[in-house]
Amino acid sequence: MEYFLQQLINGVTLGSIYGLIAIGYTMVYGIIGMINFAHGDIFMVGAFISLIVFLAIIGLGITWIPLTLLLVLVIAMALTSIWGWTVERLAYRPLRESFRLAPLITAIGMSIVLQNFVQIAQGARVKPLQPIITGGYALMERDGFVVILSNIQILIVTTTVVLMALFSLIISKTSLGRAQRACEQDRLMASLLGVNVDRTISLTFVMGAALAAVAGLMYLLYYGVIDFYIGFIAGIKAFTAAVLGGIGSLPGAMLGGLIIGLIETFWSAYFSVEYKDVAAFSILAIVLIFLPSGLLGRPEVEKV
């Protein structure tokens, strides 16, 4: 029971990180119907930017951790957004009218570019970071096994919930959100009614990248090591989460992220660590086959 509870806590934490990345996938898919394959690597870029900004701020002498982290969060979100914007501008916008698979191929190209760029610029070695947020609460104890809810886990889950609420508000209440939903419904009609479609799509990528940066920072704080390759697997899992929750749906992405995080954690805890990725990928296939519209998505009507 204690073991189970501990895994539940770990799974929810992991799921929050996946959920944050999944939102980027789901928003982009919702609005232009393409899989932003490079999004996982934007997450990786976000993690690296967080690491560098953190070291720079510490170097400047600001050592009060909450302030440092807040600064890192804001700067990393801003800088990673520019990456997201650039990727969209360079690789996807010129292909808006092209055949359907073209942007997916450039997305793969972009993913390779980002990975190798970071590898060249920062080296291929893993980058370790000493734990910044330590401590936690012992929830219960039996037979020497202590269930720990650590501060970092609380931080991750809280940040995720706050950001989720914030972004849901943006989508549902602001004029930008309205424009996004209009573009999602019918891009041509939206442009006829005065929505700047290109700008709206760009902003969607910016929002997705900002959330990916948060996920990158959380990943860095939680695991303490990053390398240039983390984006690939995390990206596929987050995409699985987005599909599982119903692509195009924000709460769906969060729910999907939680489920994927929990499944992966429990699979590792009770079955085998080696095959945890197989579990996640199999879920992707199973969901797509049997439940293509996901848990919270709208069933897609095919127009003939």
Next chain:
Amino acid sequence: MAKAKAKPTRAQQTSPAASSKFDLVGGLRDAAIAALIAFLLAIPLLSERTVQEAGGLVLENRWWLAFTAAVLVFAGRLALNLFEQSRRNAGDGLRAAISRNTAWLGDTSRFLAPGLLVFAVILPIFPFSDRYIMDLSVLVLTYVMLGWGLNIVVGLAGLLDLGYVAFYAVGAYAYAIIAVHYDLSFWVCMPIAGVMAAMWGIILGFPVLRLRGDYLAIVTLAFGEIIRIVLLNWTDLTNGPNGISGIPRPTLFGLEFKPFGENTFANFFGLDYSPLQRIVFLYYVILALALLTCAVTIRLRRLPIGRAWEALREDEIACRSLGINTTNTKLTAFAIGAMFGGIAGSFFATRQGFISPESFTFIESAIILAIVVLGGLGSQVGVAIAAVVLIGGFELFRELENYRMLIFGLAMVLIMVWRPRGLIATRMPSVFLKDAKTIGADLVGEGHR
């Protein structure tokens, strides 16, 4: 052409009146914005390098890199702007210009094919064909074969398969395991490996082929990763990360390629032994296999199933309305593509003599896909040329290990943006009324937008 015109650059949007002259101010401003963005992109990742030291990570400052990046982008963007403006004054955009200036690639491809074939057949007798060249040629031909195999799936049937390397792996492991455990020769195992791969293609393909294009792509990617992880962890069968070594070499009707022994190639023909003999033999084996793939593809295109593939690529809904069983049609394309991938895999195993899961990563799938895409989806000659260019280029830049992948990724993006139908972007329809017209692929739309 209309497409390029419909998307004015920012420089033009700011000053529409200057469209007939060079708009230097607008161009400069646009370039400055691009440079600023490049600078912002470069700030953390390029200008600061994290270095591991005794006390933990420290930053190493390299500000000049960020400035260099900004200056380079400024110059590049300005040149591009001015070029586009001069082009537009002449009446068309950059994309159309590139499209036109590379159109000869499509025109010459007709005469290129026989020439390339003859060259490939007589390559080993050229004096410059030393061991290095022959090894490289074998590698290139392996990718040509893989490209042609994937071309059936992606180019003809229009199914984006990001996990093609899985079938390559299945073929390689099937051959390695059967040959090592049961002591069968390459020529017996190769068809078995092909059938195994085709079987896996059907098993994996059957449930997922009803999915839409991009979902299919992601699921095949996931399958590719699953197979790699299984190969990595199923230690009893695959020997895990250590791989399988001592895979038997192929023989020519029982004649082995060894320096000593009774039944060797050199002995039988009364020649002196040379390691080059084995490599030339391997070269002809893979050449024959690749040509077989090509011949089968060309024949299949004339059969109803091949026509159904191409129809499916162009418009799936129309196909369904006309009574084509789309799932079966896709499945045959998937299985046949997988079979050739598996055969190429068994060749890879026998050539290397050693295989491990490291040879079958996603990047391998991406390279094969890039070959098909750059060659022009569906064009046989294009795929062959793209394989030569890509793999040869990889070899040329061997020292620049990471940079070549970076360039590879950039090339994938740029070619897609400027020439979305590949370098040789003409398609000759397999079925036509009265006379065959080559269609410039730039003009062809695709069913599912």
